[in-house]
Amino acid sequence: MTEINVAEQAKKAQKASKPLSVLSTKEKNEALLIIAEELEQNYAFILEENEKDLALGREKEYDQAYMDRLLLTKERVFEFANGLKELVKLDDPVGEVVTEWTLDNGLHVKNQRVPLGVIGMIYEARPNVTVDATGIALKSGNAIILKGGSSALHSNKAIISIIHQALEKTSISVEAVQFIASTDREATEQLFTLKQYIDVLIPRGGGSLIETVVRKATIPVLETGVGNVHMYVDKHADLEKALAIITNAKTDRPAVCNALETVLIHKEWFAKNKDTLISIFKEFGITVHGDQEVVQAVPGAIEASEKDWAEEYLSLDLAIKLVDDVDEAINHIEQYGTKHSEAIITEDAQVAEQFLNQVDAAAVYHNASTRFTDGSALGYGAEIGISTQKLHARGPMGLPALTTTKLKISGTGQVR
Structure with missing residues (x-):
């Protein structure tokens, strides 16, 4: 029947x-x-x-x-x-x-x-x-x-x-x-x-x-496709912009596919700004899953497993990895990304251009929240979905x- x-x-x-x-x-x-x-x-x-x-x-x-x-x-x-x-x-x-x-x-x-x-x-x-x-x-x-x-x-x-x-x-x-x-x-x-x-x-x-x-x-x-969304915070990232963008991308609506799931942070930037970053995590109730350096620096952080780097949490959980440069960040995204939305926070135009050109995703951002990967936000009207494939249609x-x-x-x- x-x-x-x-x-x-x-x-x-x-x-x-x-x-x-x-x-x-x-x-x-x-x-x-x-x-x-x-x-x-x-x-x-x-x-x-x-x-x-x-x-x-x-x-x-x-x-x-x-x-x-x-x-x-x-x-x-x-x-x-x-x-x-x-x-x-x-x-x-x-x-x-x-x-x-x-x-x-x-x-x-x-x-x-x-x-x-x-x-x-x-x-x-x-x-x-x-x-x-x-x-x-x-x-x-x-x-x-x-x-x-x-x-x-x-x-x-x-x-x-x-x-x-x-x-x-x-x-x-x-x-x-x-x-x-x-x-x-x-x-x-x-x-x-x-x-x-x-x-x-x-x-x-x-x-x-x-x-x-x-x-x-x-x-x-x-x-x-699912959204294992990454953000790379470069050593030349503006602190105020980075905090605002990370907070919005992670906490505005954590259960949607354009929400932030993994932050890749330049080691120098993290060393300089970790205390401010930790206060933001505490304020918004974000649970951090990090590499060994992050776990040592962030109170209450959980050591990340291989599964964490590939996870679409859809919650207030966040994976954090420290990297040496933009190349390491791009390689990590290439390995674990789902080709949905990826972002870079930096005031270095050359590094931003490298990231935007080399990262393979339907939407790539410079100094903006990934929450804009949405039909309404980008002027398409109501979307029917976000395509992560490359034939016929891509993105919202x-x-x-x-x-x-x-x-x-x-x-x-x-x-x-």
Whole structure:
């Protein structure tokens, strides 16, 4: 039964994607505004259903980081509704002429953006993804099939019911947004193989989920990645900047993928500024996992294991390693990084340029927090995920990432 239902949902999504792909920007924008309005008006219902998920999470003793990702508040509901409004302000990529030219034989060629078709979205605890992904898919002319984690089932069902209620008032078919409400793992596995209906799969969540999708899917995958995010504090780093940036990147929202996980510190800078740094760790309740020199210098620090250097903590734990120079920092990132976001703090422009050029990541920063690796913060509008791969899309995936191109060729009777 599971297989039939999921396949049927995918089939409906594909059918709905055809008229959606040719809707005007005005029609799509109107739909997004109506969805946003309905979400705001029904926030209390969403929070009631979210509380059911939170109660189950407390019973199952989910950790604090997981519960934070699961939690919805009025502010967070209005935030993702506002994300839809921000999408309305963005240019519609569909129909954009990327390039055009005329051949010597008179053929006129246009390379134009078109929707991918049907997006399959598999994600874990964050219910906001349900709205973000739906908004980006619809604005870019795509239907979407959503498979959220079982821990957020009540929240997601509530959000989807409101989205469907809103779509009834628009030019977009309700069937363009499908949600797989089953908690059966077979439903997810079935989604991996529906290549005849789904054009691309996007997994968003922990490393094991992404690895499973990449390994098992027979559909092309737009791979998002975990964030083992590093920051290198150079010997020429400004103390005030370094403290502010480290604090923001680690403590603003430690449970998200662009939060800081490892700090690599030049030995000279650490020797000069360790007391101030230690006071910051104490003030914010940061647990340090460090190399031997760090453990000796920082009260309460835990000696780091090999696992710590590769860990995405998603908590107030922080790995710290002392290094001799930028080359050692870059080599460490090359070994343990996940190609998500990496940063350098320095007033030496030459060292900064070396770091920015040599570090292999979707986003690299100089004297700024890695928390900006986010669709909204970088002007993409609500993102559908952060790609750490190199094909098709890299970094926060906004509207253009959910399109492909089509060659439109016009002639006057040319033959070859």
